[in-house]
Amino acid sequence: GENVEQHPSTLSVQEGDSAVIKCTYSDSASNYFPWYKQELGKRPQLIIDIRSNVGEKKDQRIAVTLNKTAKHFSLHITETQPEDSAVYFCAASANTNAGKSTFGDGTTLTVKP
């Protein structure tokens, strides 16, 4: 089955700096790569996603890049703010497998004011 590895497990940055979280996946059939943000005690919520026919996608301060050849994708957050502090999860799924999503173990991002 699919295996998703996520790094780093914790990340601390100063407000205004950029943050980068990286994930690798193993199943070449995976073609959908979402990122979820989970605030303390809350449910995970989608912040951005990318499909395999696209190399990069941007939404304001958040961007995701995908390298299908190397089987890795990354989340980039620019101009970080304290409210960006949360746990971020990457995931991978293939539409040929009932859309089952395999998640990375998460990255705890702390943005220091």
Add this chain to the structure above:
Amino acid sequence: NAGVTQTPKFQVLKTGQSMTLQCAQDMNHNSMYWYRQDPGMGLRLIYYSASEGTTDKGEVPNGYNVSRLNKREFSLRLESAAPSQTSVYFCASRIRFGELFFGEGSRLTVL
């Protein structure tokens, strides 16, 4: 529009007791999922239902059973709870392929 609703939000069980977690979605989604979340281990898939009338095992199905009661409802049952099943459980749904919509989670403690 409530989205995905889970009950109960909190539950304490003794080892060997049974319970059912209920999940309902009002978004007319085809696929529904049960995940468990443990510290440092992300979200692991327990069972899923790709469409009404079908259920399949995920990564960690042992000790659990599920029922897709209709298109809206997908329940998770623990027949004989064990301390290793202490976790936060999330139900999720989606149309077929794309964004997962999660419930608020159910925090289960097994003593």
